[in-house]
Amino acid sequence: MTNSMRNIFYLSDGTGITAENLGHSLISQFDKTQFEHVTLSYVDSIEKANVALATINKAATESKSRPIIFATLVNEEIRKILASADALFIDVFNTFIGPLEQELKIPSSYRIGRSHAVPDESRYTARIEAIDFTLSTDDGNNTYRYNRADIILIGVSRSGKTPTSLYLAMQGGLLTANYPITADDLRSSELPQSLQKFKEKLFGLTIDPDQLHAIRTKRRPGSHYADLSECEYEVKQAERWFKEYRIPYLNTTSLSIEEIATRILAQTGLKRRAF
C-alpha cells in the first residue's frame, strides 16, 4: 500500500526521548499533518538494528517519499547499519559529540542510553518525594503541609493547577501544592487564611472565561459550575485577589503543561531540585 505520509523514525539505543524531543521540535516547523511518527527504542544489538533497518526500508518502499530518521545511537556498528537505510539520516548524537570532545579535551564515555537510564540517586529521590508531596496536597488537601512546599498554585477549578503541579514535581522535583479557589472562598473579601500564611509561596493561574466555560461544560454540561457568567465571575474575583495581594500569576489559556511550568519557573526564579 503506497501512501503519501512522510514516515519519521526516532531511533535510539535508549528510551528515544531525546531523539523524539528534538525531532518533534524540528518537525513542528513544517506542516505537521503529513507525518507519521514511529519510535524504535532500545535498538541496542546488531540483531535489533537489522530488524529496525528492515522496518524503515519497508516504510520507504510503501511510501511515496523516503523516511526521515532522527537517531541517538552511540554504538558505531549499530549506527552504520541504520545510516544505510533508504532515508534521510539525521545523526543527532554524532553531529555534536565531536565538537564537544574537542572542546572538553576528554573523550566521551560512549555509554549507551545514559541520559534517561541509570538515574542519579538524589534526582530520583527528589522526584519521588516531590510527587508524593504533590499528590498529598492536591486540590487543597493537607494545607498543614504548606510549610514544606516550594510553591503553591492557586486558581479557580480547571485553570490547570493539577497537571502543572504534577509536571513541576516530576520534571523539577519541586514540592508543589495546589489549592482550588472555590465560589465559596470568593464570597469572602479575604484570601483564605491557610493561604495568607504562605503568601510568598503563592502563584496564581488564571484562564479566559470562555475557555473555562468550554472545559467545565464538557465536564458538567448545563451546570451552574459551567455557566459562562459563573466562569466570568470566578475568574474576575480570583484575578482581583492576585492583584490585591500582589500574587504573581499567569494566564494558562492555550498553553501546554510544559509551557505553563516553564513560565512559572521563569517568572518566579524558582530553581528545580531535579534536572
Next chain:
Amino acid sequence: MTNSMRNIFYLSDGTGITAENLGHSLISQFDKTQFEHVTLSYVDSIEKANVALATINKAATESKSRPIIFATLVNEEIRKILASADALFIDVFNTFIGPLEQELKIPSSYRIGRSHAVPDESRYTARIEAIDFTLSTDDGNNTYRYNRADIILIGVSRSGKTPTSLYLAMQGGLLTANYPITADDLRSSELPQSLQKFKEKLFGLTIDPDQLHAIRTKRRPGSHYADLSECEYEVKQAERWFKEYRIPYLNTTSLSIEEIATRILAQTGLKRRAF
C-alpha cells in the same frame, strides 16, 4: 570569583526543553560532576538576547573554561547575537533545519517555540483526561473504572507504580490505573478478583528486595513493612503471580521513571494517545 566548573547554557526562544534534553543527553557522555547547568527560556527579543549574552560572557570571564551553549533559537537576529558569545555555540536548530528543508522541499515556518507552545487541542485533552483518570484510580481506588483503563500497573508498595502511572498519563495520554498488591492480598492464593477481570490490561512492576527494603526503611524506619524478610516475601509472591497468570512484568530497580515507562510501551506494544 574564578571557578573550575564548566558552565552549560540552554538557550531558547521557547521553553528550552528541547535544548535541555539534547544537551543533557550529550553531556551525560562526559563526567557530569564538573558542569553547572543554566537554562535561559523565552529569549525572544533583541533586548533579552543582549541580557543573555552578558550573562554568558560574565560566566566565561569568571570561569577557567569557556561556557557551552545549546541553542534552539529560530530568529536569525537573536541567534547571531548569542553566537557571538565567548562560548562553544552548539546550534541545535540551525544544524538540522537546512537538511530537513531540502529533503521536504518546503521552507520551515520559522515559528518560535512551536514544539512546546501552542498545544494541539486533542493532545491537550488526551493528557488532561488521562491525568484525571490516573489520579482517580491511583493506589487501587475506584477499580470499577478499570473497564476504561489502557493499562493497569500492579506491584507491591513502593515498586514505582504511581510515578510511572503519572508519567504514562502526562507524556503518553494513557489512562493508567495502578493497584498495590498488599501483604493481605498475597495471603490469598489467587490474584484479587478486581484484577482477574482485566487480566489482559495488567502489567507487573517488581523490584529487588534489598532496594525495596532501603526505600521502605526511609519511609517507615523499623516497621514490619520495611523488614527485609517482609520485602523478600512480598516480592517473591508477587513475582509468582506474574508468572502464574502470565502477566508481563519489569524489574524497576535503578531505572528512571522515563526508562520504566518506555520499557512498558516497548514490552506491551501499547501506543501513546498523546505524543
